[in-house]
Amino acid sequence: xxxxxxxxxxxxxxxxxxxxxxxDTTQGERLSRTCAGCxxxxxxxxxxxxxxxxxxxxxxxxxxxxxxxxxSRPGSVMLKLAKGYSEEEQKQIATYxxxxxxxxxxxxxxxxxxxxxxxxxxxxxxxxxxxxxNFPRIAGQxxxxxxxxxxxxxxxxxxxxxxxxxRKMDETTLQxxxxxxxxxx
Amino acid sequence: xxxxxxxxxxxxxxxxxxxxxxxxFASSHGGHSSKRIVVIGGGYGGMTAARYAKMIDPKMExxxxxxxxxxxxxxxxxxxxxxxxxxxxxxxGYQGLSARGIKVVRDEILGIDAKAGFVExxxxxxxxxxxxxxxxxxxxxEGIDGFDANAQxxxxxxxxxxxxxxxxxxxxxxxxxxxxxxMRVPDGFYRCPPGPYERAxxxxxxxxxxxxxxxxxxxxxxxxxxxxxxLFHQAWDAYYSDIIDFRTEEVIAAVDSGRKTVSTYxxxxxxxxxxFIPDQKAGALAFALGLVPKGKYWxxxxxxxxxxxxxxxxxxxxxxxxxKTSGPMPKSGFVANSMGKVAAAAAIAQLxxxxxxxxxxxxxxxxxxxxxxxxxxxxVYKHDPASGExxxxxxxxxxxxxxxxxxxxxxxxxxxxxxxDMLS
Numbered sequence: 001x002x003x004x005x006x007x008x009x010x011x012x013x014x015x016x017x018x019x020x021x022x023x024d025t026t027q028g029e030r031l032s033r034t035c036a037g038c039x040x041x042x043x044x045x046x047x048x049x050x051x052x053x054x055x056x057x058x059x060x061x062x063x064x065x066x067x068x069x070x071x072s073r074p075g076s077v078m079l080k081l082a083k084g085y086s087e088e089e090q091k092q093i094a095t096y097x098x099x100x101x102x103x104x105x106x107x108x109x110x111x112x113x114x115x116x117x118x119x120x121x122x123x124x125x126x127x128x129x130x131x132x133x134n135f136p137r138i139a140g141q142x143x144x145x146x147x148x149x150x151x152x153x154x155x156x157x158x159x160x161x162x163x164x165x166x167r168k169m170d171e172t173t174l175q176x177x178x179x180x181x182x183x184x185x
Numbered sequence: 186x187x188x189x190x191x192x193x194x195x196x197x198x199x200x201x202x203x204x205x206x207x208x209x210f211a212s213s214h215g216g217h218s219s220k221r222i223v224v225i226g227g228g229y230g231g232m233t234a235a236r237y238a239k240m241i242d243p244k245m246e247x248x249x250x251x252x253x254x255x256x257x258x259x260x261x262x263x264x265x266x267x268x269x270x271x272x273x274x275x276x277x278g279y280q281g282l283s284a285r286g287i288k289v290v291r292d293e294i295l296g297i298d299a300k301a302g303f304v305e306x307x308x309x310x311x312x313x314x315x316x317x318x319x320x321x322x323x324x325x326x327e328g329i330d331g332f333d334a335n336a337q338x339x340x341x342x343x344x345x346x347x348x349x350x351x352x353x354x355x356x357x358x359x360x361x362x363x364x365x366x367x368m369r370v371p372d373g374f375y376r377c378p379p380g381p382y383e384r385a386x387x388x389x390x391x392x393x394x395x396x397x398x399x400x401x402x403x404x405x406x407x408x409x410x411x412x413x414x415x416l417f418h419q420a421w422d423a424y425y426s427d428i429i430d431f432r433t434e435e436v437i438a439a440v441d442s443g444r445k446t447v448s449t450y451x452x453x454x455x456x457x458x459x460x461f462i463p464d465q466k467a468g469a470l471a472f473a474l475g476l477v478p479k480g481k482y483w484x485x486x487x488x489x490x491x492x493x494x495x496x497x498x499x500x501x502x503x504x505x506x507x508x509k510t511s512g513p514m515p516k517s518g519f520v521a522n523s524m525g526k527v528a529a530a531a532a533i534a535q536l537x538x539x540x541x542x543x544x545x546x547x548x549x550x551x552x553x554x555x556x557x558x559x560x561x562x563x564x565v566y567k568h569d570p571a572s573g574e575x576x577x578x579x580x581x582x583x584x585x586x587x588x589x590x591x592x593x594x595x596x597x598x599x600x601x602x603x604x605x606d607m608l609s
Contacts, residue, residue, distance in 0.1 A: 033523075033545060034523050037519050037522055037523070038598070038599050038603070046605045047597070047598025047601045050598040077561055077585075081547065081565055
């Protein structure tokens with residue numbers, strides 16, 4: 001019995017070492033491939049206003065998809081597209097993107113994050129802006145997208161009690177925040 | 186040629202499009218050791234299929250055959266015609282794919298031996314284990330008097346991006362103010378339903394700003410605008426009411442390339458610039474490979490794998506597919522890109538003895554209505570096992586509530602994104 005087990009183990013190990021065989025695709029990956037049209041391959045969006053979603057936290061992406069589907073979160077095409085996927089499929093998509101490498105924006109300008117502002121953001125977004133749980137990674141996101149999002153919070157178009165602090169900030173401050181977090185790799 | 190050697194070759198030939206290994210044209214089926222997927226057609230569908238095939242199974246040998254030296258994108262070509270972009274902005278090379286180890290071959294494929302498993306081009310035979318074909322479109326001139334070879338050259342369609350795109354742009358620039366532009370919208374299934382209307386919007390925008398007093402006459406066979414009608418009408422009423430003369434249910438009877446006239450059964454038009462977009466069919470390659478039934482215009486496919494229903498081991502993707510078999514997805518670059526991924530995954534699954542997965546398909550069309558504002562329409566599609574067809578998910582397939590500058594910026598980002606998803 002042990003010899004058979006040993007043989008099976010050897011064969012399994014052998015299959016790992018004889019080069020990467022074609023692996024079955026998960027449903028999440030399959031569904032997420034169409035997203036690349038706007039969000040880039042594996043969610044590494046090369047644009048400015050379409051966000052990087054590859055490597056974004058699963059909890060946040062799922063929250064975003066759910067919000068789009070019921071239109072509680074502002075959006076454009078996502079308000080329609082998100083409705084095309086069931087709750088289970090949305091979970092699979094969010095899980096797939098969370099597992100992808102985060103590729104930071106290529107058009108950030110080196111901007112220092114003022115300590116007093118950083119203190120107010122890092123509680124939820126982490127010291128380096130990498131996010132946690134349902135709070136998104138913002139480090140390395142496109143500065144244009146970040147600014148647009150902050151503006152939407154400031155104007156009350158996006159509703160989240162935790163982002164109310166933007167209501168008292170002017171556009172210059174919002175731009176500074178966006179630029180600073182975009183510049184963190 | 187070993188993979189390592191090939192990459193060295195492509196580094197030397199950086200920028201050169203034609204990189205082929207003599208082994209590509211090897212004779213015996215046993216000549217190549219790993220399995221081989223051949224993709225014909227280096228456009229939205231074909232490039233995506235080749236790129237994803239290599240990404241999904243790095244050990245797969247992937248060959249992309251394309252007859253043109255460069256790729257010119259039809260999406261965004263309307264922006265060139267409207268003066269917002271230049272040809273350089275929409276023209277690309279294939280080096281990104283070469284760098285991934287995909288063998289890019291410049292040749293024109295003329296025939297197939299499906300039993301023996303090879304296609305034949307001007308340069309020789311290429312064997313395949315699975316073939317993915319993305320033929321694009323061809324034009325139909327039947328039923329219109331006078332559409333001979335001369336007329337076909339002089340009446341620009343500019344509906345396959347390339348030299349005609351630039352030519353149409355130049356004709357508009359050269360036109361005297363107060364002149365007339367005539368556009369003909371195609372009937373039947375055609376590439377990019379909103380395409381002609383985006384083009385009309387951008388031409389009108391150019392005329393408004395640069396050629397005062399000019400008119401754009403649109404001869405449309407449909408009862409109304411074929412896609413995003415309400416949104417286009419809103420923009421036209423707001424911006425181009427004294428420029429666009431939109432005529433519906435117009436059937437073209439004849440053209441005269443000598444006198445440069447276009448005639449319906451009621452009226453003869455003698456415009457300064459003509460953009461005649463003919464009715465369409467699958468690209469010539471689809472017919473050459475026996476993928477279109479006799480007397481028909483489009484290639485029927487299996488809706489899950491996009492395999493041809495006529496020729497085994499061959500997948501057909503993109504505009505050439507018959508919507509009566511592939512599903513309600515419109516003919517668009519986004520959809521061709523979606524189909525490319527499905528076909529690549531299906532081909533690989535089949536070569537590995539696995540069951541192909543269900544297709545995941547989507548679409549988003551952005552149409553600019555001027556240099557800043559855009560409108561959009563979305564689509565999500567899935568396979569319905571009960572009917573055996575691909576169906577549209579209605580709640581996810583809608584038009585934008587209006588037009589906006591934000592959508593215009595998204596449109597620009599979309600192009601950047603999808604190009605990176607195909608070319609890099």
